[in-house]
Amino acid sequence: MTDDIVLNTVIHEPSMTAGEVEMLMFALDRSRATFAWKCGGLDAAGLNRPQPPSTLTLAGLLKHMAAVEERYTIDFTGEAPGPPLDTPEAADPEWVWRSAADDSPAELYGLWQGAVERSRAAMAKALADGGLDQPAKYTAAADGTSPNLRRIVVDLHDEYARHVGHADLLREAVDGLTGEDPPQ
Template sequence: MTTSGAGHTAGEKNILHASLNRHRDAVLWKLDGLDDEQLRRPMTPSGTTLLGLVKHLASVEYGWLVETFGRAGEPLWFDPYKDEDMSVAPGETTEQIVAFYARARAAADRTIAELPLDAPGRPAWRDVSVSLRWTLVHMIEETARHAGHMDILRELIDGATGDHRPVTEA
């Protein structure tokens, strides 16, 4: 989904959603042109990989923007509470992880479209109530933070830099 220019003068929900989409798109752009080995290559002492960050972001989109608001997510094949969402197992494919992220985004987008910003939610893993507005801001922060990590990892892999896909002239 390309969001360049979207949301600059829209209502609050549309602005927040456009900001989230901009960072989501940057996450996917960081994968472009890399092979499977590069996407899985641990680039930090903790083992952080580009593909692991995508898996993590999919997991937190389901948690914060789907399950928190009482909507059904998909069954996970890993345990995010044991940080299994930050790593990619040998049997997991790039296509599987990217498709997982696409499904998480679509499910989250349905929540965003269907609920007002003041809709209450309650994450199962925390004893707190949150609004959709707070959750959108949180997901923008989370996605932007990890997109920044991905920018650094990508630069270490092949020297490519930039926080967002360049706009190409038609």
């Protein structure tokens, strides 16, 4: 039940006294690495295996997290969406979950990796241009306010924290892989 595609699971731990930006980015990247480890190396059968009664799969989680990375990036930058949010089907909130079964492991891993790379690049540019306090390019709240980059990073990390737990249970059911952090 394995695929030859290797996902980056390296964790670069900062100093215990690192600043806010470095710690926030470390927490996000550590969650990304753990997610990659839990989802990585599986073939289509492994990625699409649910754990009943849930219909959740690792394939669905990969596509969902690619969409989440993309959404947070475009919300902050104001740029046009890339895959998978650039299709008419993406307007349906259940589309990523349903359509993931039709994607190959290479497509799913590539989609997620591409979204993570775009997100990292956008965040690095934003941090260099003004730090965590700068507002997003969209209005999120009814009162007309926009979240700042700090809020976006924290929300993205929260999304990973939620789904790494799901991925952990799903992966254990596929092949018995367990653990908190990927081997370094």
